[in-house]
Amino acid sequence: MHEYSLACEIMDNVISISETNGAKGVNSITVGVGKLTHVNPDQLTFCLESLVSENIARGAEIILNEIYPEMECQCGFSDSGKRFCTTDDEVIDDIRVFLDVPCPECGEMMQASGGRELIIESIDIEQ
Amino acid sequence: MLMHVINVGHDVLKANDKLAEKNKKRLDKNNVLAINFMGAIGSGKTTLIERTITELGKKYRIAVIAGDVIADMDAGRIAKLGVTTIPVNTGRECHLDAKLVEKALKSIDLKNIDILLMENVGNLICPADYQLGEHLRVVVVSVTEGDDIVLKHPVIFKSTDIAIIHKKDLAEAVFASTEKMEGDVRHLNPDIPVLKTSIHDKESMDQWFSTISSLADERKKE
Numbered sequence: 001m002h003e004y005s006l007a008c009e010i011m012d013n014v015i016s017i018s019e020t021n022g023a024k025g026v027n028s029i030t031v032g033v034g035k036l037t038h039v040n041p042d043q044l045t046f047c048l049e050s051l052v053s054e055n056i057a058r059g060a061e062i063i064l065n066e067i068y069p070e071m072e073c074q075c076g077f078s079d080s081g082k083r084f085c086t087t088d089d090e091v092i093d094d095i096r097v098f099l100d101v102p103c104p105e106c107g108e109m110m111q112a113s114g115g116r117e118l119i120i121e122s123i124d125i126e127q
Numbered sequence: 128m129l130m131h132v133i134n135v136g137h138d139v140l141k142a143n144d145k146l147a148e149k150n151k152k153r154l155d156k157n158n159v160l161a162i163n164f165m166g167a168i169g170s171g172k173t174t175l176i177e178r179t180i181t182e183l184g185k186k187y188r189i190a191v192i193a194g195d196v197i198a199d200m201d202a203g204r205i206a207k208l209g210v211t212t213i214p215v216n217t218g219r220e221c222h223l224d225a226k227l228v229e230k231a232l233k234s235i236d237l238k239n240i241d242i243l244l245m246e247n248v249g250n251l252i253c254p255a256d257y258q259l260g261e262h263l264r265v266v267v268v269s270v271t272e273g274d275d276i277v278l279k280h281p282v283i284f285k286s287t288d289i290a291i292i293h294k295k296d297l298a299e300a301v302f303a304s305t306e307k308m309e310g311d312v313r314h315l316n317p318d319i320p321v322l323k324t325s326i327h328d329k330e331s332m333d334q335w336f337s338t339i340s341s342l343a344d345e346r347k348k349e
Contacts, residue, residue, distance in 0.1 A: 009142075013137055013139075017135060021131070021133060034140075037256050038253060038255060038282065095281065095282060096278075099281040100315065116140065117138050117141070118140045119136060119138045120135040120136070120138075121134070123132070123133045123135060125130070125131050125133060126129065127130075
């Protein structure tokens with residue numbers, strides 16, 4: 001399972017950074033997930049939560065931020081991908097929103113830049 | 128107690144890509160052309176690799192990394208053809224990653240290899256997120272998966288260098304349109320070659336072989 005191994009890798013990093021910084025405990029772990037990866041944020045959170053039970057990060061809060069790609073067109077138009085997956089009252093959770101979207105200015109197909117990250121953004125530790 | 132926020136900024140997927148770059152440099156140093164075959168279970172990846180070895184093995188020295196959750200079955204099939212075959216058991220993993228390939232490369236005599244074929248684990252989702260150090264990403268999709276399969280998996284078709292629409296001889300039997308599939312690939316990725324192949328159609332297979340051999344020749348000259 002993709003998310004589990006990624007969660008393990010994240011935890012290995014979190015533990016080693018915490019130890020290097022002389023942490024006594026970890027309050028929270030903030031992870032950024034690109035919308036263009038195939039990582040399921042709910043599954044990743046679940047895996048991370050189950051992994052923080054038996055180490056220095058026991059009880060740490062898992063905070064997940066979604067990272068939207070920047071949509072760019074040859075005509076010069078660009079905007080955050082977030083614009084293209086939100087209508088008035090709902091968010092469309094479909095990867096095609098970023099891969100198959102015409103430019104609102106000229107109608108050409110736009111390119112997505114970024115959104116392929118899986119970043120450990122920060123760790124809040126107690127020293 | 129002191130609370131302290133550490134800004135980390137470590138990208139786990141980019142770490143894989145960096146390792147993939149390292150793999151690529153090793154392959155480049157030895158003028159090896161590396162191809163990553165991605166596709167669903169049953170799309171025809173292993174058979175395509177077998178045929179490629181039989182045809183191109185006359186001219187090039189080929190090695191294979193066969194990745195699978197249980198890898199020795201495909202590896203066994205391929206090893207029968209007399210080429211170096213490294214089975215990579217991914218265990219629970221749904222894809223090959225750069226670390227697994229780095230380890231496999233240690234068992235291959237790269238100095239005496241021209242082409243490295245890497246068979247990814249069978250699915251169209253997870254392999255899309257991982258670079259291995261390959262020069263060429265090839266997606267193999269068969270008509271039997273249904274002709275809407277391309278649009279269902281846009282990420283992998285966006286990130287590939289060649290798309291193969293395989294088992295084209297079965298299209299009519301499974302009510303699939305290869306024209307629609309080709310059109311869908313072109314819509315997502317307009318500039319890549321799209322080959323329609325069947326192992327029963329020599330001309331289409333020759334087209335694939337010549338695509339690969341011209342790329343391998345280019346590298347040899349470099």
